Amino acid sequence: MAEPMGFFTDTTVCIGCKACEVACKEWNQLPSTNGGANTLSGQSYDNTRQLDGIHWRHVRFIEQFDADRHDGRWLMMSDVCKHCAHASDACNGCRDCIGACPFGVIDINPVSGTAQKCTLCYDRMQVGLTPACAKACPTESIKFGPLEELRRKARGRVAQLHERGHTAAYLYGDDEKILGGLNSFYLLEDKPEVYGLPADPKMPSRNLFPASMFSGLGALMVGLVGLLSFRQRRMDAVAGRDNV
Amino acid sequence: MSVGSWALALFGAFAFLSFVGALGESGRPGLAPLVVLRRGVLGEVITVLGGLLGFFLAGYTGVLLAVTNRPIWSDTPLLGVLFLVSAASISAAALILLGLRRGIPAYSLSWLERIDGWLMLLELLVLIAFVVSLGPVARVWLRAWGALLVVGVVFVGILLPLALRWRRWLPGRLTAPTAALLVLVGGFILRVVIVLSSESA
Amino acid sequence: MRLGRGAATTFPRNLVESDCIVIEGSNMAECHPVAFRWVMQAKLKGAKVIHVDPRFTRTSAMADIHAPIRAGSDIAFLGGLIRYAIEHEKYFREYVVNYTNAATLVREDFKDTEDLKGVFSGLMDYTGDPLNGFVGQYNPETWQYQREADGAAPAPAPAGGSFESLVRANLKPAPVRDPTLQHPRTVFQILKRHFSRYTPAMVERVTGCPKETFLKVAEAVTANSGPDKTTAFCYAVGWTQHTYGPQVISCCALLQLLLGNVGRPGGGVLALRGHATIQGSTDVPTLYHSIHGYMGAPSILKKHETLADYLKAETPATSYWANMPKFMVSYLKSMYGAAATRDNDFGYAWHPRISGDHSHMPMMIAMADGKVKGMFAMGQNPAVGGQNARLQRRALSKLDWLVVKDNFETETAAFWYNSPEVKGGELRTEDIRTEVFFFPSAQVGESDGSFTNTQRLIQWHHKAADPPGDCRSDIWFTYHLGKRLKKLYAPSTLPRDEGVKALTWDYDRDTPPADSRIKDEPDARKILKEINGYDTATGAHLPNFAALKDDGSTTAASWIYCGVFPAPDQNRAASQNPDPPGGVGTHLGWGYSWPANRRIMYNRASARPDGKPWSERKKYVWWDGQKQEWTGYDIPDFPVKKAPSAPARADGIGLDAHSGTDPFIMKADGKGWLFAPAGLIDGPLPTHYEPIESPVQNPLYKQQASPVLKYWKREDNQLAAVGDSRYPHVLTTYRLTEHHLTGVMSRWLPWLAELQPELFVELSPELAEPKGINNLDWVRISTPRGSTRARALVTRRMRPLTINGETVHRR
Structure with missing residues (x-):
């Protein structure tokens, strides 16, 4: 597969169903938090809390409502490893990557005892299958494919949204401005920090x-x-x- | 990135050699031949290489933090030098305390105090540069951690010991240990603030 | 009720064709995320999405407009839309005049809620069995059409089929119509008067939805309806689970008829079924009041003594239902096989007859009174999901035996040691004499079978693996239970046991499966053949329900499914041939959709009266003048060769009584019913009544709640009085994406349980703060019937509404 592949996540059509989280865990056989006996976070519908060694997909829920409810929206975003174009791809188990990741994606999987993160379902890709999360996404908020094609689609979607008056829509990570390019990029409607993404991430x-x-x-x-x-x-x- | 591990291991080895050499100096019968590890050409080589490795180690932790993606840590390249200079000043203070117990000559004591003074001034400069280099991130320190940094590190750990030695307010034999102790406390607080304030940023 | 069939008129994929989608009474994104895919696709194409709901949910987050309303005020909101469409002349006049009963006159003695302070004419005290729970009842006689005085039933034509003369005798004179819609007793004028008080200001007063928001919705819905545009409505249990649920749905159907959105692409009323094959469970029913294929259950309360009595009482002379003798006889032949003959009324006398309301709640009430001895709970968890669950759990303790068949030990199976009543000391395990049997169930992938989903689509699922241990499929369990019962009854000589003895029950496999250790799993394809029907002489599968006969020569367990299995090698439920990309999306080769594989019902209405499409954009089914037949993207829901110009025959029965412009073939007059003279026991028109428990007086009428609702007044089934200060808040229960129904299938799965780990109650900060409730605090929620503890989730997604001038908090 010569063409670089990646994710495009259009947050404007994410319904926060978490099918991506479950599909990811099912395919990659990741353990659940405390054997499933998790606690309520109190932060909207997000009880996953973060990306780490056992959560390679994480749906964020951001509630933005005025006191008088005149203006309100509930943003949802399925977060994943950004698959930085210039990331090191060798692992010798030193765990330095956990601290080095500019997005805080990687952590230890307590079952394997190693640092883990999204692999783009490498085993599925090898036989021509879409990663489990993209396959499970009912609204095609998560799209997987050749980066160039995704970028073209994404820019078209931004143009469509602008046309319909959603002028705040923009792409995060679709070009080289962020760390020389992300192979997993997002369509957002608010500042990156609102979604828990760094505005200007740097490689430490x-x-x-x-x-x-x-x-x-x-x-x-x-x-x-x-x-x-x-x-x-x-x-x-x-x-x-x-x-x- | 295993340079640190190697350096740490080598430093340990050199420290061990020096320790063994010191046993030879202790004058116990039968151990005297070990003194070659402290004296002569071999001793000098071990001391110099060990010292260089010590320098590396002192800066290494700071550099390691600087390449870790956390607020403050990865927002400045000066963490290593700050830790290194601070480590040097703390070491001097620690030697003063140890030396007092062993009753080292007065000129040695004043020499250590002088070197510690210069190092503290250097540390103060590096600390200021460090805060400046953080830019907007330094706003994190407008809260409790910042206050601790100013009071605990700048005032207690640097300015107060300097003032004590300069003016000699305390009875003569108390000045040196008190100042040295304050330096140790300041060095500890510096690390606490830097490590933990990143957590709350 | 207004359209003719108890099912979604359209299919989720078709929402892509909508210009506007209104989701009300459903949290579609949350509870039907896969169907919601099509809503999002429509939105990407530019459709407007509107969510009318008490809470700001995942669905609201995706909507262009979120209209907050108080739970239980849907009819007021929909009524407001109806009034808006009529007052602003924004209804689809040509559609309304031709395809609905708007022009039909209603009897002179009919009195509307406008005349009788909120009730219709014909209201009487309820005198039947108290177990049925009615507080009142209607005599619908005055609701009938006015009919031609001189149109006496024509002389019987020569009898064709055996029951034709019986059907023909039911023929009534034609109703009187005024196509100008001006006569004050036309349905249209009655409608106009009935909804005149549902003004935007009144909508705001009743529902709490700000007037401006309501008007935005009204404008969007009417602007996106008409020859060139269509609006769809989607609903779920947010409508059905009200005391007047059917009226809410029929109110929506009424609105959609007015706007011309029924039978057309991108239109319709889409019932979203929350449970796998819940549609199938009403088609081949677990319902008590209807038998297979939506025929009324034989009842001792009606004149149903013999088969002829039953058919005379139940068969309308006009509409496709005039074929009911064929459906019924074929059904009886399917039930009793060779034992069913013309001489013994095809075994009709053996068939069980209902004696009242045998639905869930009266059954549990009877159980609580010790009148029910045993219960099977399969795929159901009343200890958690039942209304007044405390009463239901206590009722279980009165049983002699209880069989629970499920994937995991449910709260229903564990009630005797694990219920709140036992833990709280109210019941003691040693005092409960119920014997509980728990049977572990096989999962879907562990047996062959079919699902009928929300769009009436029958899809086959193939067994992938043997179930572990003693787990067995539902058909295995039911089949072997039946076999043992038949064996048990075999020696009986009692007449009442004849039915069990005569019952057709032969679904054994011809050859035991080689690849399974469960050798006695019944043959699911034989059951499908039973449902589809076959020729009793040759055993040949029937091709469709037009082949059914009333002389005993055919069988069909559920006539509407006839055609799903037309040949031994043609299981159309298992057919998986999608249309190529870029097609119109009806995918007629995928599964089999009853009736007759039609995807949009009443699709004759997608063409103008003259048979041409209403517009190029909304082309779907049309009359091909050359071939002289109906054609299009779907199977026409109309006699294929009946020309648009075909007149109705005054002496005709069945579809002969309909003209070429009558799209609602299941309705006696072929029209969509804006006004329902029959079929609805709680009134011919929807009317806003307050829920049986409400914090406010009904702002619209003197009548507070429905006069004919069902309520079982008992010590253990108390209601809060209107305005009771101890129960001031409106509480809504709901499902989450992460869990399925009572959670039997999801709470046990760590990957799902971790996503929503605890019970919570959502509160607005306006409600929480004065009570000192912080996020994640434990709170106690109480009704007069029970109470529970939950974690508080304080969120601005909840908001207080102003109802009738008072602030009403919801949680």
Whole structure:
């Protein structure tokens, strides 16, 4: 499969049914929270709470209502690994990825004991099947396919929404502005933060070189302080001996 | 990214060699030959390499945090240098406390105090640069954690010990240990604030 | 009731053709997410989606307009739409005049709710069995059409079939019509007067829906109805589970007839069934009051002594129902096989006859009084899902035996040790003498069988694997139970046991299955053949219900299913041939939709009276002048060769009495009924009454609640009085996507249970804050009949409404 594949999630047609979550767990045989004996989160209908090692799909529910209910909407979004175009694809089990992921997608699956996340149902893709979540989505909010085609469709959908007066609609992650491109991108109607997405995510690994350089510089300065003081000590030592 | 693990392991090895060497210096019969690990060319090599690894380790944790996707941690490249400088000043303070117990010469004590003073000034500068480099993220510290940072680290951990040594308000033999203790407390609070305020950001 | 068949007129896939979709009495996105796919597809194409509902739900989130109304005020809202359409001349006049009974005159002595302060003429005290629960009853005599005085029944024509003369004797003179709709006693004028008080201001007062929102809905619905556009309505148990549920649905059908949205693509009234094959369970029924194919159950309360009596009482001379003797005789032949002969009335006397209301609630009331000895609960969990569940759980303790067959041990099966009554000390396990048998059930994929879904579509499912352990399919259980009962009754010489002895019960497999360890699983295809019907002489499958005879030469357990299995190698329920992409979407090769594989019922109405489509856009079924037949994208729900110009024959029975412009072939006059002279026991027109428990007085009429509702007044079935300060809030129960019905099938699955782990009650901040209730607090919810604890979910999706000037909170 030479063409890059990915997800396009159109949040405007998501009905929050969580079929994606269940289909994902069923196909990938992921365990349920505390054996199914979960607790109510009190945050709208979201009792999954987050993406982690056992939740590779997570439907977010965002309630936005005025006090007088004149204006109100209930946004829903099926979140998933963003499948960054420039992500490292080797795993040696060091778990650094958990902290390194700019979207907080990865965590430990307590059953396998390893860090896990969405694989795009790699095993299904190998035999030409759509990932379980996209297959289960009743309203086609989750679309899976070649990225170029998805992007074309997504832009068409944004244009349609704008035409109908929903001018707030825009795409998140469809171009290279976010981390050089996401292979899972979204159609949103509000700021990314409202959906729990970072407005301007950065790879924390970008800090590696400058942080190391600054540390080296710091070490030099500490060393310098030490050397200068050493000189002083020697002089003091000589003086001290004289005084004895 | 296994450099850290290697460095940590090597540092441990060098520290162990130094420890064994120190046993040789302790004067116990039969252990004297071990002294070669502390003295002479071999001793110098071990000390210098171990020291360099120590520097690496001191900065490593900060750099590791900086490449972890959490608010504050990954928002600045200065965490490593901050931890390193702070580690140096704490080490000096710790040596002062240990030295006092062992009764080291006064000139050694004043030398350590002086070096610690410079390091604290350096730490203060790095801390200011660190906060500035966070940009808008630093707004997290407009709450309790920020207050703790100012009071616990800047005031208690840096300014107060400096003032104590400068003015010598306390009876002579109390000044050095009190100031050193405050530095240790400040260093601890610095780490607490940075680790935990990321959680609440 | 107004249209002719008790089923959805359309199919979910067809919603794609809608220009406007109104979802009321249903949380469609939440409870029918797969059917909702088509709503979203329609929306992508530009259709307007409207949700009328007390709560802001997942469906509201997807809608263009959410109109909040108080639970139980749907008729006021729909009545407001009816008045709006009439007053603003926005009804579909040509459709209304030709295809509905708008022009028909009603008897002079009919009195409307306008005349009698909220009730219709004919109201009397109820004198029947108290177990039936009625508080009053109507004599519908005055609701009848005015008929031609001189149109005495014509002389009997030469008898064709055996029962034809009997049917012909039921022929009545034609009703009087005024196509100008001006006569004050035309249905149209009665309608206009009846709904005149349902003004937008009144709608706001009764329902709490702001006038502006109501008007937005009214404008959208009327603007999207007409020759070039269609609006669809979708409903579910939010309508049916009211004391006046049928009236809410019939009110919607009335509105859709007025707007010309019945029988047309993108229109219709779509009943959303919440349970697998719930449609099938009324077609081949578990209902008490009708037998297979919607024929009335023989009753001791009616003149049903003999087969001829029954047919005379039940068969209308006009409409397709004039064929009922064929359906009934074929049904009896299916029941009693060779034992059913013309001489013994085809075994009619063996058939059980009802003696009153045997529906769920009176059954449980009788059970609570110790009058019911045993109960089978299969696929049902009354201990959780029944109304006044406390009464129902207590009633179970009065049984001698209880059989529960389910996938998991339900609360009904566990009532004797695990019910709140036992845990609370009200009942003691050692005092309960009910013997409970629990039979583990096979799952769907573990047996062959069929589903009939919300769109009347019969689909076959194939067995994929053996069920584990002792789990057995429902047909295995029922079949072997029947076999054992027959064996038990075999030696009996009592006349009352003749029926059981004569019952056809032979669905054994011809050869035991090689790939299964369950060798005695009955042959589901034999049962399907029984339902489809066959020639009693040759055993040949019947091709369709037109082949049914009333002389005993055919069988058909459920005549409407006749045609699903027309040949041994042609199980059309298992047919899976979709249309190619880009087609019109009727997919006639996929499954089999009763009647006769028609997907939209009454589709004759999708063409103008002259047989041409109303518009190119809404083309569906039309008259092909060249071939001289009806054709189109669907199977015509009309005699295929009957020309639009064909006149009605005054002396004709069956469909001969209908003209080429009468699309409602199941109705005696071939028209859609804006006014229902028969079939509805609670009035010919929908009228807003308050629910039996309401926080307010009825703002519309002096009559507070329906005068003929059913209520069993007992110590353990108390109601809150209107305005009772102890019960000031309107409580609605509802389903969540994550769980199915009482949760028997979902609460046990960790992947579903974790998604909605606890019982919660949603409250508006306006209700919660003054009571000091915070999000996730435990709260107690009480009615006069019971109480429970739940976690509070405080959300602005809930909102207080102003009803009749008072603030009413809902939760």
